[in-house]
Amino acid sequence: MADRLSQYRRKRDFTKTPEPRGGRRKRAAHPLRFVVQKHAARRLHYDFRLEMGGVLKSWAVPKGPSLDPRVKRLAVQVEDHPLDYGDFEGVIPEGEYGGGAVIVWDEGAWVPQDDDPEAALARGMLKFELHGKRLRGGWALVRLRPRVVLEPRRPRCAGRQRTYGACLRHGRPRHHRGRTQGAAAEKDPAAAGDAGRRRAARRRLAARDQVRRLSHDRPHWRRQGTALQPQRP
Numbered sequence: 476m477a478d479r480l481s482q483y484r485r486k487r488d489f490t491k492t493p494e495p496r497g498g499r500r501k502r503a504a505h506p507l508r509f510v511v512q513k514h515a516a517r518r519l520h521y522d523f524r525l526e527m528g529g530v531l532k533s534w535a536v537p538k539g540p541s542l543d544p545r546v547k548r549l550a551v552q553v554e555d556h557p558l559d560y561g562d563f564e565g566v567i568p569e570g571e572y573g574g575g576a577v578i579v580w581d582e583g584a585w586v587p588q589d590d591d592p593e594a595a596l597a598r599g600m601l602k603f604e605l606h607g608k609r610l611r612g613g614w615a616l617v618r619l620r621p622r623v624v625l626e627p628r629r630p631r632c633a634g635r636q637r638t639y640g641a642c643l644r645h646g647r648p649r650h651h652r653g654r655t656q657g658a659a660a661e662k663d664p665a666a667a668g669d670a671g672r673r674r675a676a677r678r679r680l681a682a683r684d685q686v687r688r689l690s691h692d693r694p695h696w697r698r699q700g701t702a703l704q705p706q707r708p
Contacts, residue, residue, distance in 0.1 A: 482554040486572045487690045493565045497557025506584035510561040510603060511540065516575040523550060523703060525585055525603075527592055530555040536703055540610060547702035550616065583607030602706065613706030 480497050489496050508526040513519075514535075523634040524531040541548050561582065567574045588602040589595040595602070599618030605611060616647035 479528070479555045480557055483556055486554065488571065492567050493563075494567065495557055495559035498561055506586070506606075507559075508561060509583060509607065510579060511574045511581040511583040511607075511610065512563070512577050513539075514573065514575060514577050516573050518566075521580060522553075524556060524561060525592075525663075526561075527596075529558070530557060531560055532596070533615070534701060534703065538613075538704060540705075541704060542610075544705045548619070550651060550701045550703040552590045552701060560637070562595040579585045581609040615704050615706055617704060619702055660662065671687045 484496065487494060512524070514522050518537070518618045521536045522533045523536050523540065524555045526532075527694070531632065533553050533556050535553055538548055550693055562579070564578050566576045569575075584606045586606070587595070588604070592601055592603070596616065601616040603615070604613055617684045653693045
């Protein structure tokens with residue numbers, strides 16, 4: 476367990492922070508414990524922790540758990556915490572790692588649906604049940620692939636109309652200034668087809684540029700994350 480807590484201890488100065496250092500605290504095999512702590516750090520978020528392998532596996536959930544099975548919440552995995560941290564409430568001094576007030580928002584027992592929850596977590600899908608005061612029922616931690624998903628905005632993006640950038644969730648790319656295809660056809664009918672192909676190529680390039688801008692604005696789309704999602708009964 477010492478190796479699992481090395482990153483946790485490296486980030487903290489225990490002469491300044493009241494957080495537990497973590498010792499050889501023994502826990503019964505069952506039930507396994509979970510805890511959700513509300514953490515008013517630089518940005519308010521919720522820390523979701525599951526007892527696993529002698530430590531608390533931890534995820535930062537910016538918007539907190541949702542009770543709606545249709546809603547996924549981003550959960551960013553952070554360093555493992557000691558089991559003692561499940562009882563921690565207090566104020567981490569400003570300037571220290573995670574400075575701010577911490578309270579226990581919910582706690583209870585959790586039951587994995589897999590015989591080996593650590594292997595299921597490594598595969599990217601951990602299903603479990605929570606038996607807490609606020610959170611009760613089936614949940615899942617699902618790994619998200621590091622890719623951008625753009626949804627079509629209008630049904631006519633199907634079939635022959637489905638070109639790269641023909642319909643984007645954030646709107647169509649603007650047309651370049653200049654003659655329209657109709658104006659070009661009136662002056663030079665033979666050039667109408669070429670003008671249309673050139674304009675389609677410009678739209679594709681503009682759509683690719685828009686995708687790149689969206690990716691830079693939303694950096695978590697490019698990194699591997701995890702979603703915390705309640706399951707239907």
